Amino acid sequence: MSLPDASLAERLQQLRAAHAKDPTPEWPARAKRLHALETMLNEQRHTFAAAISADFGQRPTEETDLLEFFPSLSSVRHALKKGRGWMRPQRSLPGLTFLPARNVLIPQPLGVIGIIVPWNYPLYLAIGPLVDALVAGNRAMVKMSEFTPSFSALFAEQIAKYFQPNEVTVVTGDAEVAQAFSSLPFDHLLFTGSTAVGHHVMRAAAANLTPVTLELGGKSPAIIGPGARFDNAVERILFGKLVNAGQTCIAPDYVLLPRARMAEFIDVAKRTVTKMYPQLAQSKQYASVISDRQYARLIGLRDKAVAAGAKVHLLGDAADDASRRLLPPQLLSDVGDSMDIMRDEIFGPLLPLVPYDTMDEAVAYVAAHPHPLALYLFEEDGALIDSVLARTVAGGVSVNDTLYHIAQHGLPFGGVGPSGMGGYHGEAGFRTFSHMKPVFRQARLNGAGMLGPPYGAFFHRMVNMLIKRG
Known part of the structure; x- marks a missing residue:
């Protein structure tokens, strides 16, 4: 109405x-x-x-x-x-x-x-x-x-x-x-x-x-650096992704990780989700998707990606259940930039994995895409952390965790660009x-009158002195 x-x-x-x-x-x-x-x-x-x-x-x-x-x-x-x-x-x-x-x-x-x-x-x-x-x-x-x-x-x-x-x-x-x-x-x-x-x-x-x-919003990346505490990184990324079933504007939208650790990420993720949501199909601690429309949109994103060559890795023991709008956590590998799932903000429990060979490649990938609302970096090397922060632009950043920068009263929350x-x-x-409101309060005794017209020799001397002093 x-x-x-x-x-x-x-x-x-x-x-x-x-x-x-x-x-x-x-x-x-x-x-x-x-x-x-x-x-x-x-x-x-x-x-x-x-x-x-x-x-x-x-x-x-x-x-x-x-x-x-x-x-x-x-x-x-x-x-x-x-x-x-x-x-x-x-x-x-x-x-x-x-x-x-x-x-x-x-x-x-x-x-x-x-x-x-x-x-x-x-x-x-x-x-x-x-x-x-x-x-x-x-x-x-x-x-x-x-x-x-x-x-x-x-x-x-x-x-x-x-x-x-x-x-x-x-x-x-x-x-x-x-x-x-x-x-x-x-x-x-x-x-x-x-x-x-x-x-x-x-x-x-x-x-x-x-x-x-x-x-x-946008596509907020999570980068797992070469020096990250790997299992901790996977756990914190999944926490940030799966609370509210991924329906969070600053949820990790995709993961950049070393190519050699793709299989390890999937294995750790399966164990982590089993620990977080035992008996997922019956769990009361995993949120539903908000509406039939959003559920259908997420299923469409996933299925179109699969049709284009992506692979789905199901996490947990539940299956899709449209009647309850239950969409279990799922990883996607072999994704490409032309897929809608890598172009649109996901806003659900689907998490693409994007492998990299060098950190420079990972940073360049983030920099080449629209500025995200959040960036998550998992790394222990302070110099590398500083380098990534200097070369990327994001609304806000959490290092070695997800989401919690939004809860800091001393930090502003906001986006940048898109x-x-x-x-x-x-x-x-x-x-x-x-x-x-800026207010300039002039003193009762002041020299402002010396700079008014008529503009004579004294005025020019005073102006030249001001210009020289800066």
Whole structure:
């Protein structure tokens, strides 16, 4: 069901009017909103998890706790601990020429932030940007995914209980609503989702000159270096790939590994999956694919690759089960760049293996493809790690692990080029949703008048001296 455009505009206007009355909330007001989020998360933990699982068909509560509740609560608590300090004006001295004036950067709320939430982590990818918007003193309008209808409706209902509608409001609805939402004149719009939809969001925002933060995706590589702890690398890659059944924007999308160790990777992977998911076919700790459409897309990617010459290596003791949207972990070898599975983001439990003969070849492969949202490197040689980091571009990197760079409050999260633009999390998110207003404060006694017209000999001497000094 679609929400009328007028209703969206009215909600935005209500938020704008409230912001105009209190454009720079003091810390107690911001902290109160953050505490409301914290209380909601604690009180609704189990109902939220149940709704998310219902939308997926099966989503392990353990994964929702680890990958959604923990980082959501952690981000709230970090903002409560650090937010007052982020609000302080940042003072600095001007250049020697302009003394005794003073410079200051004053963080100022932008106003109303629009947040478009994807289906794969519907709680964390709503709460994360919402925390940053609120700690920066903004109000927010959140569009939930139509592909998680149970959770989206519940989240909207609960936000309405814990917040006034002129503080945070939640919108549900289909793609038509999402299009109308992205066309609203927000003060900043954050979108998390596919690159294809990101084009449409950015185009809609451009009509209003709305600044955007795009968190997209792409094909995030995992590189196993010659000096890696091999079994550990396989285990951590499979962890990053298989939580949420691979439906993670920063999941490893393919593995670059030494050619001589291909068979070893497959053997270790089989043992690892058996250990992680014993009796996979009956396991309650392995997520379903979100929808029939996504399931069919993944089956199509795999089968087209096989038809083009790829080989499938099944991990675990389960078979495809369309009725439950169960897709067991599968490795693919003998893949080629012309295959769709090596061109499109997979977003599921299929993992291509790409052999290399030298690390230079592996690095060149990554550099020749669009910049990924994440890069994973497994290696113990510090010089080689530094070399790979210097020669590759990615939104974020984890060395000797997967996924966990996204959970670091001190690191911004974001893409680069085709994988996105801008970033947030922690202080970086505070700055994304603030205008860092530069202010130059002239001293009462100053020499600025000596540089005004009429321009005579004294002016020219002074200008030449300034130019010489730089």
